[in-house]
Every structure is written in C-alpha cells, then in structure tokens.
Amino acid sequence: MAKAPPVLTGTAIEQRDFVTACWNNQMDSVVDTVARAPDAVHCRRPDTQDTGLTYAAASGSMAYDVAVILIGAGADIDAQNNNGMTPLMIGAKGGSEAYVELFLARGADPSLRDKEGRTAEDIAIASGRQSVADEFEKHRRREARAAEEAVQRAAAEKEKALREDIA
DSSP: OOOOOOOOOOOOOHHHHHHHHHHTTHHHHHHHHHHHGGGGGOOOTTOOOBBBHHHHHHHHGGGGGHHHHHHHHHOOOOOTTOOOOOHHHHHHHHHHHHHHHHHTTOOOTTTTTTTSOOHHHHHHHOOOOOOHHHHHHHHHHHHHHHHHHHHHHHHHHHHHHHHHHHH
C-alpha cells in the first residue's frame, strides 16, 4: 500500500514539473529545486504518486546521478506509487543492476510488495532480468556477512571488557 505523501509547499504543477525534471535528467533544475525547497525530494506526480526517485529509476542510466542526489537529500527510497511500485521495483523491472545495487545499499526494503503481491526480486525474475535478480542474492549474502561480523565484534568487545575487569 502506498504511503501518504508528506505535506509539501509546492503546487501540483510544481510537483509534476520536478518529477519530470528527474525523469529528463535535468540535473541543474533538480539541484536548484532541492536547494531552494528541500521538501521537493518528496514531491509526487499527483495522478500516479510517482516520485522523482521513481522517475529517475524509470529513465535508466542517464538519470543515475539524479537518483544519487535525491537519496542524499532525503528522498523516501521506499515510496510506493499508486500501483505499489517502489524505485527498487522500477529499477529491477528495467534491468538496472546499478539502480538495484544503489537502492539496496542505501537501505531500500526488498520485502515490500506491489499491488499484485510481487517483490522487486519477483519483478526482476518475471521480466527476465536474471543478472538483476542475482543482485538480491548478493545483497542477502552481504547482509548475512555484516550480521556475522557484528556478532563477532560484540563478542570480542565483551571478552575485552571481561579481561579488563579481571586485570
């Protein structure tokens, strides 16, 4: 289910124009708008509820830098449009390993489902994008490795504290 968008200062036309600038990789316009109105990163196209980040992912590699700017400025990486699609899902459907890797590295939730009940990985597989689907497996392995390392660090810190207490 799509999240309710935050209250924004821009008009519906300004919001539409901003997400269109994201789609068209108009970097100067995007940066100027975000500098002037930081809440612009939450703008949605009124009729579809697509965000600038969704549009950047949909436009392919030419708008990758726009996506990086939007994420850095606080865009909701898990924002869902009227169909429940997130930027991660759009990137997976389009076959972009780079977007999928970026979104997962920046904390996108791969377990979210669209209105048809599909995850981004399901969408990648259904779209015949195996190399993109492989990114989800790589992400799971990275997450498991990071969790294991955190447990090891905590155990080492606990052992160190115990040794210091004894000494």
